[in-house]
Amino acid sequence: MLPFHDYPDRASRDCALAVDVAARLAEALRRTGQARLDVSGGRSPAGWLRALSRQPLDWGRVTVGLVDERCVPADHPDSNAALVRRALLQGPAAAAGFRPLYDGHSVGRSLAEAGASFIPADVTVLGMGEDGHTASLFPGAAGLEAALSGQGPAFTVIEPPAAAHRRLTQTLAALRRSGWVVLSLDGADKRAVWQAAQRGCDLPVARVLGAVPAAEVRWAP
């Protein structure tokens, strides 16, 4: 069973997550002089990303990447890159390097560039949908088994069966190379999905979290 941390509310979870992510990044900076953070998108991360942007770090030596991206223009409301720019890359954190996934024009070129420039993260923060997807590894998607094999390319293209937008996403081959993976979950429904995954329900979130060397879950109501 993975470590599961309950918080009384989202604000305290977001604050604790930001402090702990910053500490891990600072340790990577001490160890190697560089630090890499890969984050997920969606509706939930804005709070912890804003809390992280306020953390004291040598942001100029931190590179922020995306776990996945919707293939939409950078100014689209569903763009994960837009979320990161709006919520994280503000104030001192604006000095961080940022590597968007989608160039806004060509999925093929974006996929090739992402794969060629992939660097394993020191810290990866994942979310989960109520269908048990994480990153953009959606149940029932074409190519999912290959993306969850743990072998092959670091990124792939996924057409979600029941969610908007074609996606570029890290595969398990990339996610399993992260130094520390945190799954951040909100609400009773997602907690129940996670518990089902822990009881053996074959969901992408279970396949991923079960294969990464160091992972934990942070939950808030």
Ligand SMILES: O=C(O)[C@H](O)[C@@H](O)[C@H](O)[C@H](O)COP(=O)(O)O
């Ligand atoms: O691009 C994305 O959508 C995310 O990377 C995805 O994996 C997200 O973490 C879950 O879908 C949860 O999203 P919410 O936070 O919106 O519930």
